[in-house]
Amino acid sequence: MDIDQRFTFLSDEFSDVMGPETTDIVGQTWEEVAERFGLDARGLIARALDRRDTWSGKTVDWPVTGAPLRVPVDMAALPAFDRNRKIRGLSRFRCLPHGRCGRGQGKIF
Numbered sequence: 001m002d003i004d005q006r007f008t009f010l011s012d013e014f015s016d017v018m019g020p021e022t023t024d025i026v027g028q029t030w031e032e033v034a035e036r037f038g039l040d041a042r043g044l045i046a047r048a049l050d051r052r053d054t055w056s057g058k059t060v061d062w063p064v065t066g067a068p069l070r071v072p073v074d075m076a077a078l079p080a081f082d083r084n085r086k087i088r089g090l091s092r093f094r095c096l097p098h099g100r101c102g103r104g105q106g107k108i109f
Contacts, residue, residue, distance in 0.1 A: 001077070002089040005030045005049050019065020037063050045075060052087050054078050 002008050007025045015023040025033045030049055034040040039060040048055040056076035063070050077090040 001030070001049075003087060007033065008089070017064075018062055018071070019067075021065040022063045023065075034060075049077070049090070052079055 006027060006029050008027075010023055010026055022037065028036075030040075030046060034045065039062065040046055044058050045060065048058060054077065056074075058075045059072050060075060061070035062073045079090055080088045082088050
C-alpha cells in the first residue's frame with residue numbers, strides 16, 4: 001500500500017482464496033475498497049492507516065467471489081520509510097485469513 005493508501009500489490013495466494021471479483025483492487029484506495037465491499041463500517045482500519053504507524057489485530061470480513069460467504073481476515077501493517085525517515089507507504093501490509101480458509105494463510109498482499 002502506498003502513501004495514498006492505494007493497494008499496490010496483491011498476492012496470488014490471497015486472490016486464489018478470495019476470487020477475482022473481490023480481489024481486483026490494485027490501484028484502489030482503502031476507502032474505495034472498504035466502501036465497495038462494506039469492510040470497515042466503524043472506520044477502525046481507516047483510522048489505523050491514517051496514523052501511519054505499526055498496527056495489527058484488526059479483522060474484516062472479506063467477501064469471497066461467487067459465494068454468499070465472507071472470510072474473517074486479520075489485518076496488520078508496517079510503515080516503510082525512506083532514508084530521511086519520511087514514510088513511503090505500508091510495507092508488508094498483511095492479510096491473514098482466520099482459521100480454515102485454504103491456501104493463502106499468512107501471505108502478504
